[in-house]
Amino acid sequence: MTNWPAPFRNGLSPASKPIDARLSIPGSKSATNRALILAALANSPSRIRKPLSSRDTDLMVKGLRSLGCKIDEVKTDGGFDYQITPQKLVGPAQIEVGNAGTVMRFLPPLASLASGLIHFDGDERSHERPIAPVIDALEQLGVSIEHGNKYRLPITINGAGKVKGGEVKIDASASSQFVSALLLLAPATEIGITIKNIGPNLPSLPHIQMTIQMLQAFGAQVELSKNQWVVKPVIFSGQDLTIEPDLSNAAPFMAAAMICGGSVLINDWPKSTTQPGDQLREIFAKMGARIELTSSGLKVSGNGEINGIDIDLHDVGELTPAIAALSSLAKSPSTLRGIGHLRLHETDRLSALANEINNLGGAVTEGPGELLINPRKMLASQIFKSYEDHRMATAGAIIGLAVDGVTVENIETTRKTLPDFPGMWQMMLKGA
Numbered sequence: 001m002t003n004w005p006a007p008f009r010n011g012l013s014p015a016s017k018p019i020d021a022r023l024s025i026p027g028s029k030s031a032t033n034r035a036l037i038l039a040a041l042a043n044s045p046s047r048i049r050k051p052l053s054s055r056d057t058d059l060m061v062k063g064l065r066s067l068g069c070k071i072d073e074v075k076t077d078g079g080f081d082y083q084i085t086p087q088k089l090v091g092p093a094q095i096e097v098g099n100a101g102t103v104m105r106f107l108p109p110l111a112s113l114a115s116g117l118i119h120f121d122g123d124e125r126s127h128e129r130p131i132a133p134v135i136d137a138l139e140q141l142g143v144s145i146e147h148g149n150k151y152r153l154p155i156t157i158n159g160a161g162k163v164k165g166g167e168v169k170i171d172a173s174a175s176s177q178f179v180s181a182l183l184l185l186a187p188a189t190e191i192g193i194t195i196k197n198i199g200p201n202l203p204s205l206p207h208i209q210m211t212i213q214m215l216q217a218f219g220a221q222v223e224l225s226k227n228q229w230v231v232k233p234v235i236f237s238g239q240d241l242t243i244e245p246d247l248s249n250a251a252p253f254m255a256a257a258m259i260c261g262g263s264v265l266i267n268d269w270p271k272s273t274t275q276p277g278d279q280l281r282e283i284f285a286k287m288g289a290r291i292e293l294t295s296s297g298l299k300v301s302g303n304g305e306i307n308g309i310d311i312d313l314h315d316v317g318e319l320t321p322a323i324a325a326l327s328s329l330a331k332s333p334s335t336l337r338g339i340g341h342l343r344l345h346e347t348d349r350l351s352a353l354a355n356e357i358n359n360l361g362g363a364v365t366e367g368p369g370e371l372l373i374n375p376r377k378m379l380a381s382q383i384f385k386s387y388e389d390h391r392m393a394t395a396g397a398i399i400g401l402a403v404d405g406v407t408v409e410n411i412e413t414t415r416k417t418l419p420d421f422p423g424m425w426q427m428m429l430k431g432a
Helices: 029-041 055-066 101-111 132-140 177-188 205-218 247-260 276-286 314-327 340-344 349-359 390-400 411-416 421-430
Strands: 019-023 046-049 070-076 079-085 093-096 115-121 144-146 155-160 166-170 193-197 222-225 228-231 240-242 262-267 290-293 297-302 310-312 334-337 363-366 371-374
Touching: 019 247, 019 421, 029 046, 029 055, 029 079, 029 101, 029 177, 029 205, 055 070, 055 093, 055 101, 055 411, 093 101, 101 115, 101 132, 101 155, 101 177, 132 144, 132 166, 132 177, 166 177, 177 193, 177 205, 177 228, 205 222, 205 276, 205 314, 247 262, 247 276, 247 297, 247 314, 247 390, 247 421, 276 290, 276 314, 314 334, 314 340, 314 349, 314 371, 314 390, 340 349, 349 363, 349 371, 349 390, 390 411, 390 421, 411 421
Parallel strands: 019 262, 046 240, 093 115, 166 193, 310 334
Antiparallel strands: 046 079, 070 079, 115 155, 144 155, 193 228, 222 228, 262 297, 290 297, 334 371, 363 371
16 A cells, blocks of 8 residues: 655646646546446457456456356457457356456346356445345345345345346435446346336436446337336347547646646547536636537646535535545635435545545535535645545645645555546646
8 A cells, every 4th residue: 555645736836837738538437347248148248448457347247257157368460359259147156346346236237147156245334335126126026135234245146047127116316337237137128127217316427327228239129107117128249349448538738737726638538428527627617717529539628726616416426525525725715515325435435525624724524415615725735645536636636736745545445446646647747
């Protein structure tokens, strides 16, 4: 575990030069893992181009291989592609999920299509993260699962080689991944699945839209009504897909231009996408950035001054750490609302953000589902804890640009979605 001195580049200092950088963001974790699942269910090979290689996606690949799916890496000029050759899913198998929500929630439904015992376990934090709606839904569908009646990891699925399907009722208010997990399974069942969300709300709708878009690419159709999704069985054909850059991972680099002044160009920003990170364009514009979408990518420019913001982040909660870090450096207060579900992510992100910003001398008030951030001049130089959460680590790097002496604990946790965040950060700053 490496403690990383965050580079200090106060954009308001006369000695600091504005940033002038251009960079490429690795592929989307969310899209890569969804594509891998559907490719494993197809009746012919698929090619996934420009996939993300990170801890979460590597765990997904390893889990699919454990179930019998053949996945090869094909070298390309810029990296590699995945070539997926579907095989009959079989057990027994031991699958390590780490602390990856997509792996712990998407792979158990897939494992229910295998024959034999499939055991799932993961990092200590994974035992605390909710998967009960997935377990409950699979049991409603007749899948045999051993979970000690705790509805938490570790679990063992006794796969029968097939799932009939039917209607399931779940409470998806803690995570949209519960719905996505069942949507990904549904076309491979005998009669399809009707999913009804009985929870009081549904966070992160863009991620469900991403799942539906990916299903459509493989040939499935989803009938959608309020809090209900109907998917009929279909035989998938293999696809040739190119994974978009992970736009949420662009947040710290975009924020850097706003703090230090100058500009950062993010290559290959899509003109149209379901990714939640695309909303950064509008959010950061409100916070003072100048945003230009060009044929080359997205150019973000700033002058070192940041506006506070009052915003509901219910649908794009994963952007909260970067926005909170930027808000702590703003010239006016911010209120980030609709984010109670973030308490169940890699860590309790509301509590973690409040603790770490306040420990630096900031002023964050934590509510049940919101953060109220009153900017203060932060002078304390100390460890910014990451809580083994990749987005907490990048939030620390953002603040470190403006607060001298910040050291981010366990910077390696960024490998969850960014294979070399420190290297990219230094490369961006060298463009100044």
